[in-house]
Amino acid sequence: MSLQKASFAGRTVLVTGAAGGIGEATARMFASRGAWVLIGDVNPAAEAVAADITKNGGRALSVRCDVTNGESMAGFIRQAVDFAGAVDVLVANAGIAEHKGPIHEMDMDHWQQVVDINLTGVALSMKYGLKQMVDQGHGCVVALGSILGLVGQAQSAAYSASKAGVTNLVRSAGLTYARQGIRINAVAPGYVQTPLTDGLDDSVRAQMLARQPMGRLGHPEEIAEVICFLASDAASFITGTTVSADGGYTAQ
Numbered sequence: 001m002s003l004q005k006a007s008f009a010g011r012t013v014l015v016t017g018a019a020g021g022i023g024e025a026t027a028r029m030f031a032s033r034g035a036w037v038l039i040g041d042v043n044p045a046a047e048a049v050a051a052d053i054t055k056n057g058g059r060a061l062s063v064r065c066d067v068t069n070g071e072s073m074a075g076f077i078r079q080a081v082d083f084a085g086a087v088d089v090l091v092a093n094a095g096i097a098e099h100k101g102p103i104h105e106m107d108m109d110h111w112q113q114v115v116d117i118n119l120t121g122v123a124l125s126m127k128y129g130l131k132q133m134v135d136q137g138h139g140c141v142v143a144l145g146s147i148l149g150l151v152g153q154a155q156s157a158a159y160s161a162s163k164a165g166v167t168n169l170v171r172s173a174g175l176t177y178a179r180q181g182i183r184i185n186a187v188a189p190g191y192v193q194t195p196l197t198d199g200l201d202d203s204v205r206a207q208m209l210a211r212q213p214m215g216r217l218g219h220p221e222e223i224a225e226v227i228c229f230l231a232s233d234a235a236s237f238i239t240g241t242t243v244s245a246d247g248g249y250t251a252q
């Protein structure tokens with residue numbers, strides 16, 4: 001089967017949390033399809049990703065940014081505009097896993113950290129990215145939700161709550177900007193092989209695999225493809241929704 005991939009030539013794409021995992025795969029995919037890519041992360045490993053994309057003929061810049069900090073996010077958007085003149089696509093991908101456990105034993109500092117990065121981080125990315133998109137009259141946001149924002153899972157309070165927040169945040173944002181040429185959606189991945197899932201202990205990983213209808217984890221590129229689709233003109237009638245890419249997990 002031959003699939004024509006959308007071109008992002010001349011478009012500027014910002015990806016938060018792109019030093020590794022799904023964000024890195026997404027940045028590389030957009031760059032391979034012609035985009036100017038800005039890689040924002042707290043992790044200095046983002047520099048090596050940008051350097052490698054550039055070495056392979058792409059256009060990329062790494063920017064140290066913290067999605068929980070408004071000044072940092074405003075600076076990230078400013079650098080994108082200085083670098084390429086616009087913010088055509090913003091992928092709000094940065095996120096962390098949580099220490100699982102029952103709610104009555106929850107460490108509220110950890111709750112706050114998960115919500116700050118996974119939900120407030122998406123809202124702050126949108127706040128500054130959408131200001132630029134409104135000024136330029138077009139744009140597209142893709143946020144990273146999760147299957148755990150769509151279905152329940154025991155022992156997963158903060159992560160599930162933060163990702164369910166992303167699902168409804170994109171609904172509200174999609175409606176707010178629907179008449180301004182700006183589309184806002186989310187992707188809800190199932191379990192994907194990345195540093196985030198590599199960091200889980202063996203029993204949690206075994207449980208994850210047992211629940212996977214396809215009997216395997218996803219690859220970061222399988223999520224990046226969906227993000228690229230939602231950011232492309234092929235998705236011109238899609239806004240305010242969350243698309244699952246989960247190997248059938250939420251069909252169970």
Ligand SMILES: NC(=O)c1ccc[n+]([C@@H]2O[C@H](COP(=O)([O-])OP(=O)(O)OC[C@H]3O[C@@H](n4cnc5c(N)ncnc54)[C@H](O)[C@@H]3O)[C@@H](O)[C@H]2O)c1
Binds near residue numbers: 041097147190196
């Ligand atoms: N891997 C999975 O199975 C899975 C499943 C569902 C959803 N997701 C979501 O996909 C996204 C990417 O996950 P991943 O598996 O690639 O994770 P990952 O840990 O491989 O990458 C996350 C990146 O976010 C960065 N980051 C963390 N805090 C940040 C901050 N405050 N500011 C900027 N960057 C920050 C990290 O440095 C890292 O590079 C996350 O939002 C995650 O919740 C992942």
